[in-house]
Amino acid sequence: MANTPQSKKRARQNERRYAVNKARRSRIRTFLRNVEEAIASGEQEAAIAALRAAQPELMRGVSKGILHKNTASRKMSRLSSRVKALSA
Known part of the structure; x- marks a missing residue:
């Protein structure tokens, strides 16, 4: 339990x-779930739009210290490759 004023404030x-x-x-x-759902539905246009909306959110998470930079990059890379595969 916090006792000192400083520890109470912290x-x-x-x-x-x-x-x-x-x-x-x-x-x-x-945002990531929206991309996953768009990929699952098979609609490439919706998936591209969802991915474009999710990318800045991931980067914002990195800048705010919630995600590691490489984690966000890995997630974006994997999602974008899955969206790209929808066209094939």
Whole structure:
């Protein structure tokens, strides 16, 4: 349990930061799920649009410290290759 004023403040800050990060992570997952659903439906135009919307969200997650840079790049690469395969 936090006893000193500094540790109490840090606990409050951690709670706020946790809530913000949780919301950001959830938002990123929603965008990724939209891409997955578009790929599953087989509609390439919808998948391309969903991927274009998801890319800035992933990069925003990197800049905010929620995702590692390579993780976001890997996710984008794998999704884009799956979207590209829809045309074949």
